[in-house]
Amino acid sequence: MPSESKFEGKNLSRTFGSGKKLVHAVDNVSFSIEDRQIVSVVGQSGCGKTVLAKMLLRLETPTGGELLFNGKPIARAVDPREHWRQVQAVFQDPFSAFNQFFTIRAQLKSSFNLFTQKPSDKEMEDRVDQALLAVNIKPKEIEGKYPFELSGGQMQRMLLARIFILRPQVLIADEPTSMVDACSRASILDYLMKLKQELDMTIVFVTHDIGLAYYVSDAIFIMHKGKIVEQGSPDQVTQSPTSEITKQLLDDIPDVHKNWIDRAAAQ
Amino acid sequence: MSAPIFEVDNLRAHYLTRFGQKIQAVDGVTFSLKAGEILGIAGESGCGKTTLVSACMGLYIPPLHLSSGDVKIDGKSIIGMSVEANRQQVLARQIAMIPQGALNSLNPTRKIKDLATDMILSHDERTDKKSVHDRLRQRFEKLGVPKPDEVLNSYPVQLSAGIKQRVVIGISTLLDPRVVIADEPTSALDVSTQKAVIKLLFELMDQNIIGSMLFITHELPLLRHVSSRIAVMYAGEFVEMGTTEQVIFDSRQPYTKALMGSMLSAEPGQKNKKPVAIEGAPPNLAYAITGCRFAERCPQVKPDCKELQQVIRIVAGREVRCKYAE
Numbered sequence: 220m221p222s223e224s225k226f227e228g229k230n231l232s233r234t235f236g237s238g239k240k241l242v243h244a245v246d247n248v249s250f251s252i253e254d255r256q257i258v259s260v261v262g263q264s265g266c267g268k269t270v271l272a273k274m275l276l277r278l279e280t281p282t283g284g285e286l287l288f289n290g291k292p293i294a295r296a297v298d299p300r301e302h303w304r305q306v307q308a309v310f311q312d313p314f315s316a317f318n319q320f321f322t323i324r325a326q327l328k329s330s331f332n333l334f335t336q337k338p339s340d341k342e343m344e345d346r347v348d349q350a351l352l353a354v355n356i357k358p359k360e361i362e363g364k365y366p367f368e369l370s371g372g373q374m375q376r377m378l379l380a381r382i383f384i385l386r387p388q389v390l391i392a393d394e395p396t397s398m399v400d401a402c403s404r405a406s407i408l409d410y411l412m413k414l415k416q417e418l419d420m421t422i423v424f425v426t427h428d429i430g431l432a433y434y435v436s437d438a439i440f441i442m443h444k445g446k447i448v449e450q451g452s453p454d455q456v457t458q459s460p461t462s463e464i465t466k467q468l469l470d471d472i473p474d475v476h477k478n479w480i481d482r483a484a485a486q
Numbered sequence: 487m488s489a490p491i492f493e494v495d496n497l498r499a500h501y502l503t504r505f506g507q508k509i510q511a512v513d514g515v516t517f518s519l520k521a522g523e524i525l526g527i528a529g530e531s532g533c534g535k536t537t538l539v540s541a542c543m544g545l546y547i548p549p550l551h552l553s554s555g556d557v558k559i560d561g562k563s564i565i566g567m568s569v570e571a572n573r574q575q576v577l578a579r580q581i582a583m584i585p586q587g588a589l590n591s592l593n594p595t596r597k598i599k600d601l602a603t604d605m606i607l608s609h610d611e612r613t614d615k616k617s618v619h620d621r622l623r624q625r626f627e628k629l630g631v632p633k634p635d636e637v638l639n640s641y642p643v644q645l646s647a648g649i650k651q652r653v654v655i656g657i658s659t660l661l662d663p664r665v666v667i668a669d670e671p672t673s674a675l676d677v678s679t680q681k682a683v684i685k686l687l688f689e690l691m692d693q694n695i696i697g698s699m700l701f702i703t704h705e706l707p708l709l710r711h712v713s714s715r716i717a718v719m720y721a722g723e724f725v726e727m728g729t730t731e732q733v734i735f736d737s738r739q740p741y742t743k744a745l746m747g748s749m750l751s752a753e754p755g756q757k758n759k760k761p762v763a764i765e766g767a768p769p770n771l772a773y774a775i776t777g778c779r780f781a782e783r784c785p786q787v788k789p790d791c792k793e794l795q796q797v798i799r800i801v802a803g804r805e806v807r808c809k810y811a812e
C-alpha cells in the first residue's frame with residue numbers, strides 16, 4: 220500500500236519583489252511529506268526553509284506551483300482557522316510567541332478558541348493539566364505565572380504543551396531548539412518524538428543543524444538557495460551525501476571525533 | 487613556562503536585589519590563562535557564565551557586586567576601580583568582550599564606521615576619527631572581511647548575520663586587548679557561518695593580535711575544537727577543569743558526565759543512542775546551599791553529599807569538585 224502523503228508540493232515557488240530585485244525564496248521545488256513521518260528541512264540561513272514552512276502553515280501564499288494538503292489544494296478562500304486546526308507550529312523564540320501580559324495558563328486555555336465548539340470549562344482545565352504533565356511540568360509550577368518568569372527551556376515546553384492541547388495532524392517546528400542550551404535541547408527532542416508516537420503526528424522539523432535532523436527524522440530535505448538539492452533517509456543523506464551542499468553542511472558541524480578546523484594550516 | 491596573562495583568584499560575585507536578597511551567582515572561581523591559550527567554559531543556561539564575564543572584566547554595575555577575590559591582567563589587579571576608570575584604562579585595551587547578541591549590539595541608526603569611532607574614542611581619547619577608520623579598514627582587510635570600505639559605510643541592516651558578527655569582533659579587538667572573552671559568539675549563527683567566525687578568532691590569536699581567550703558556550707562539540715582546556719560550570723562554581731581531552735573523553739565529575747550524555751552527533755550507529763536530558767533544575771542561589779550543589783540531580787548521589795561542602799581536589803590530573811569522583 221503506498222503511504223499517503225500529507226503535504227505535496229508541485230513546482231512550488233515563492234518570490235518576493237519584482238524586476239531587478241526579484242528574489243526566489245523558494246524556487247520550483249517538488250516534494251512529498253508522508254503521513255506520520257518526521258521530515259527535516261535543513262539549510263543555511265537564508266536558504267528559504269522558513270518561507271517553505273510558512274507556506275505549509277498558510278502564512279505565505281505560493282506565487283507559483285501547487286501545494287496540496289491531504290490531497291486537496293490549500294484554498295485562499297477557506298477560513299485559515301480551518302487549516303490551523305490541523306496544522307500548528309512551534310517557533311524559535313517562545314517569548315515572542317506568548318503575550319507577556321497574560322498568565323501562561325490563561326493563554327494555554329485560550330488556544331481552545333481555535334475550535335468552533337469549545338469543551339466545558341472543566342474539560343479545558345483538565346486538558347491543560349494533562350498537556351503540562353506531558354511536557355514534564357507540574358501544573359502547580361506555572362500557577363499564576365507570566366511568561367517572563369520562566370526560563371527559555373521551560374517556555375519552549377509551554378509551546379509544546381499547546382500542541383498537546385490542540386492535537387493537530389501536522390506540527391511545523393521551525394528551529395525549536397536553537398535558543399535553548401544543550402541539556403534542554405535533548406528534552407525538547409524527546410517531546411517531539413513523544414508527539415509523533417502518542418498523537419500520530421506528522422512533523423516538519425526546520426533546522427540548520429544536520430546533526431539534530433539526523434536524530435529525529437525519517438526523511439531529510441537539504442535546501443540551498445530556494446531549491447531542494449538533496450532528499451532521502453537520514454542514513455543515506457549523512458553517510459553518502461551526493462550534493463556538495465550536504466557535504467559542506469556535514470563538514471561544518473563541530474564533531475567531537477572529527478577534525479574540524481585545521482589550525483596548523485591557518486598559520 | 488611563561489607567566490600567566492590573566493589570573494582570576496577565588497572570585498566571588500553576587501547580585502543584590504531590591505528586597506535585600508543576595509544571590510551568589512559566581513562562587514569561588516579560580517583559573518589563569520597563559521599567552522596563546524583558549525579556556526572554554528561550559529555550562530547550562532543560568533549557571534552564571536555571563537555573570538562571570540562581567541566579574542572577570544571588573545565591571546561591577548549594580549545590582550552586581552564583588553564579594554571577594556581578585557582579577558589580574560599581567561600581574562596588575564583590575565578590581566576596585568570606578569566604572570568610569572575601568573572603561574578608560576582596562577576595557578577594550580586590556581580585556582575585551584565579544585557579546586552573545588552581536589546582531590543586536592550594533593546601533594541600527596548609525597553606520598558601522600561611526601559606531602566604531604564612538605566606541606573606540608570612549609576607550610582611547612588620544613585617537614581621532616580618521617585613524618580609527620584607517621585602523622579598522624586595515625584590520626578588516628587583515629581578517630579577510632570582504633569589501634571593507636563598503637562594510638564601513640553600511641548600516642547594520644544591510645549586512646548579513648555572519649558579517650555583523652565579524653564586524654563586532656573586529657571592533658572589539660581593535661585595541662589589541664590582552665584577554666578576549668567571547669560569550670557564546672556563535673549561538674545565533676548557522677553552522678557554516680559559525681565555522682567562519684571561529685576561523686577568524688583563531689586568526690586573531692595566530693597573528694598575536696589578542697593574547698588569550700576565554701570562550702563561553704554550551705556547545706560541547708564546539709569547545710572540543712576551540713579550546714585547549716575546559717572548565718565546566720554549575721550553579722556558580724567550577725565543578726571540573728582540565729584539558730579538553732580529559733574533560734570530554736574522560737570526565738570524572740557526575741555533572742560533566744551528564745552533560746556529555748546530552749551531546750548529539752551525526753555519526754553512524756548514533757541514531758538510536760538517545761541523548762539523555764538531565765532532569766530537574768539547578769538550585770536557587772538566593773538561599774545558602776550546604777553540600778554539593780548538584781546533589782539534587784546527581785545520579786550517583788551518596789547520603790552525605792547534601793551536607794558536605796564540596797572542595798576542589800585533583801583527580802586523574804584535573805580539578806574536580808566532587809568527593810566521590812575517581
